[in-house]
Amino acid sequence: xxxISFDLVSPENLIFNDDVGMIIVPGKDGDLGVLxxxxxxxxxxxxxxxxxxxxxxxxxxxxxxxxxxxxxxxxKCIVLAESVDEINTLEKSTIEKEIQELESKDxxxxxxxxxxxxxxxEALNSSFY
Amino acid sequence: xxxxxxxxxxxxxxxSTKKITSAMKMVAASKLRRSQEKAEAARPxxxxxxxxLVSLASSAASGEGIIKLLTGTGNDKxxxxxxxxxxxxxxxxxxxxxxxxxxxxxKSLEDEGKKVQLMPVGKKSRDFFNRVMKDQILESFxxxxxxxxxxxxxxxxxNKLQELYFEEKFDKCILVYNKFKSVISQEVTQQQLxxxxxxxxxxxxxxxxxxxxAIYDYEPxxxxxxxxxxxxxxxxxxxxxxxxxxxxxxxxxxAAMDNATRNAGEMIDSLTLKYNxxxxxxxxxxxxxxxxxxxxx
Numbered sequence: 001x002x003x004i005s006f007d008l009v010s011p012e013n014l015i016f017n018d019d020v021g022m023i024i025v026p027g028k029d030g031d032l033g034v035l036x037x038x039x040x041x042x043x044x045x046x047x048x049x050x051x052x053x054x055x056x057x058x059x060x061x062x063x064x065x066x067x068x069x070x071x072x073x074x075x076k077c078i079v080l081a082e083s084v085d086e087i088n089t090l091e092k093s094t095i096e097k098e099i100q101e102l103e104s105k106d107x108x109x110x111x112x113x114x115x116x117x118x119x120x121x122e123a124l125n126s127s128f129y
Numbered sequence: 130x131x132x133x134x135x136x137x138x139x140x141x142x143x144x145s146t147k148k149i150t151s152a153m154k155m156v157a158a159s160k161l162r163r164s165q166e167k168a169e170a171a172r173p174x175x176x177x178x179x180x181x182l183v184s185l186a187s188s189a190a191s192g193e194g195i196i197k198l199l200t201g202t203g204n205d206k207x208x209x210x211x212x213x214x215x216x217x218x219x220x221x222x223x224x225x226x227x228x229x230x231x232x233x234x235x236k237s238l239e240d241e242g243k244k245v246q247l248m249p250v251g252k253k254s255r256d257f258f259n260r261v262m263k264d265q266i267l268e269s270f271x272x273x274x275x276x277x278x279x280x281x282x283x284x285x286x287x288n289k290l291q292e293l294y295f296e297e298k299f300d301k302c303i304l305v306y307n308k309f310k311s312v313i314s315q316e317v318t319q320q321q322l323x324x325x326x327x328x329x330x331x332x333x334x335x336x337x338x339x340x341x342x343a344i345y346d347y348e349p350x351x352x353x354x355x356x357x358x359x360x361x362x363x364x365x366x367x368x369x370x371x372x373x374x375x376x377x378x379x380x381x382x383x384a385a386m387d388n389a390t391r392n393a394g395e396m397i398d399s400l401t402l403k404y405n406x407x408x409x410x411x412x413x414x415x416x417x418x419x420x421x422x423x424x425x426x
Binding site for chain 2: 009010011028029039040068078080082
């Protein structure tokens, strides 16, 4: 078994559904690398990058999720995400503008949004893998 | 006897009404297809979330804070009822059946001595309850437009609801909405949203294989996940209901407009018949007048 079936689901639709080689998801306690045959895990997610790799470990897709849950069993990995953006559709300048707008407000909601926007920038800047 | 011109006018006006209703039917049909697709697309998320929740629910002891969404406040006194109607009319009995059912529910709860408050969603139920029980309305949501705004519209309702719940403004929350059974039939359904009712689904789950469920590792731990999961579940349930009600609205409107178009067609037929008869009567009358005129000469 060299592939694992991967579903990325948002409340509005099914975003990704295919057999892949490896997935890296941002678990609450640290990133999880999921390979075929992974043991059963259920975890909540922090805002961050979901990286999808093909069978020969080439990067297929990268997504930004704002939180959610992941369920892993040996054959399947399912990510339930609140909101999903494909990383290469994110534009640094627009997010920075958003951050500036949000910084001027001071409600709980804007703080949450600000936190996520900052994480987006972080995800764009990071180059670990 | 109406003049020929009167009948002609009537036929024309019914004809233009028919055009409008058949156009509305077509619009409703295409909107219906779209909102059905949306409802379809939302299903994997909500069913997955529910599965997770069921497998976690057993681990929840009676708790404080967020866990209360599952276990309840321990009281059974204050209710919030959320009728979900459409923003627009002309869709048959869609809105009135929601209002009627909600009204009945509120009355029966009040008879049991409960305190009931309302949070209508949609213009039609807001307007109705503004008339009949204005002082019980907590909050109302109109123009949510779920098929375009998407998940955010559900979040608005859910955030407000949870805020009130944690201020202990109410103990139980019941949704009244039109469940989408098929394109032509909707069923008024009541669903208890808070505290969450997992008893039915958990039974099914147990009969499968509870052993396979148990092997999961939880990260960070069951309770933390549950705390994240429960508020999301409320939102997603509301989202599901909004989508279903939206699809139901278009279905109901399509059926209503189909009926209206058919009735208009029948009316045109009978008016045309009347028009032709009247015209024939005039012709006959004129002929008689000419003939009798000629005879007398």
